[in-house]
Amino acid sequence: MKKFSSIRYTFIQSHFYALFLNIIIVLSTLLMIYVIYEPNWLTVKAIFLFVTSFILVSLCVSIYAGIRYSSAIKERLDGISILIKQLAHGNYDSRIELLTNNELGRIGGELNELGQKLQSQVKSLQRMADEKSEYAKSAHKAAVIEERQRLARDLHDAVSQQLFALTMMAQATQRLFDQHPAAAKEHLAEMTTMALQAQTEMRALLMHLRPVQLSGEPLSVGVQHLVDELQQKCSIRFRVHIDYEKGLPEGTEDHLFRIIQEALSNVLRHAEAEEVSIVLQKKAHEVFLHIGDNGKGFTVDHQKKASYGLKTMKERTEELGGNFAIHSKQGKGTHLDIRIPT
Template sequence: MFHKLNNLRFQIVRTQFQTIYFSLLVIACVLFFTYAILSPDWLSLESIFFSLLLISLFMTPIAIYVSFHYAGHVKERMDGISVLISQLSKGRYGARIVDKEYKETGDEIHHIANDLNGLADKMQSQVKSLQRMADEKNDFAQEAHKVATMEERQRLARDLHDAVSQQLFALTMMSQATVKLLNKDPEKAMHQMKEISQMALQAQTEMRALLLHLRPVHLSGESLQTGIAKLVEELKQRCSINFDLKLDDSLRLLKGTEEQLFRMVQEVLSNILRHAQAKSVSIKREESISLYIRDDGIGFNVNEKMENQASYGLKTLKERTEELGGSFIIRSKEGEGTYSNIRIPL
């Protein structure tokens, strides 16, 4: 009930009554002043009260009618503005206000209606632009996925050719030569057998690293810690590296961030399998989001590796951390192992 009394129509009615009764008050003051000071014969107290009562009875219904009639027009126009705003909030950007009756007068409400119609036009145009950009982005994403898939296939094919394929070819040639030396020079044949064993181990390590790249690079709904733990368990079964894993489930990240971190850890472990010849690897988390991966392998010259155009893995790690607003730090020295730090701000 009180809420209805505060709407626009009743506010206009109240304003009209306030005007009428203020005018009556002014008229009454003038009449009483005239009666008290001048005391004319035609003016009496009875005539003053009768006049005020007559004016009140006559003006009250007129004020009510005029107020409701005018307030109805104003409320109708304001309701149109309210409906338009409601439609825009629901995403119906084709809605418009038709205010033809006051087009020529051009009052404030008409200007507001025109401004809202202009705003609706701009929002509709922006929505069309966003939808067009979304379609273009989807097309670009599909093309980028195709290109990335082709690049990854080419890289794996190149790695197979440069590493595993050449090692297998060398193993074939050495094994054939060793067979011929068994009777002629057993000592030299034994030395070559040891080399064959070492080359086979290296080829096996390269193949494991390539298989790690072919492993699914998503967490399948698991947490980052669980995904890394499962990855390490798989690697323990395939190689003789001793892993020291120190992670906890206390930190919860956005899924996209966890996916990126998981891919980066996978890339670092792949590099360790292929190049480090490490016996132990340590993975731990410190501070907020700071992953440390350390191995005791043969190490390398970081500057030369980063300048090498074929250093695809390290550049990818750097780019992925920068996409998350973080930093990737790698330190290594020949003969002293490698230290990698992936730091992402919360």
């Protein structure tokens, strides 16, 4: 049914409607002649043959005319639709060729102007990101103090409490060891789990002690160093594909690096994943970043509201004029896709 609602079939239907009106007019005219003059040549058979021939010829003409005159409009509408999709996906340098001066031509021209304005806005956003990066460097000392305070809170709220609970359980296990060996064994298993959780939390917090900026390194080198460091400290398998050379402003690369840091930190702290894939590619008009894991996953709508890390990554992406998308299901892992126009 969707096919019959297209612009081409709408044109054909309009021609059929015109055909129907013409048939009514022809029949009315023949009837009037027959009533007034009653000519010998105007018989029922003659009327039937004439009307049938008229309908057959007009049907063919209507179908041809509908297809012929709708093709140009359909082509223009398809071009406009493709341009809108390109703009929606961040390809702001896409343009449509203007061939006519009618309404469709004006719409195409306005969409070209919209794409040009969006492209200018993206450049302005990236320029602001560069300026913001410079301001961040000048305020580095204040950021270090704030980061230390945040880490102190996280250590107190997470690792410190886990270590305290671990100490209490160790003391209780020591008292139970001789009298209740089975209970002591269960406590030891719980202690092992808690120690692993504390270790994972500490590794995630240590990631945030890395420099806020790349310190002059290209983004691809900084990402590879970060992955190599994590590979040595945890049992997660990393699959990394980097097809990118330095070609973005420094502020944009800093934002992307911080997004990757935050994403890997979330994987360490929450995902319980065994494998993580990282893809960083420089395409024709965009930089594509994908981070996926095979962990326990979560409900996206609920977690977006509660997670500070996801909110921060989304804000950093939008500051660069990019698109942020996250897909996750319980037991199906989490996949993060980011596209930054260049």
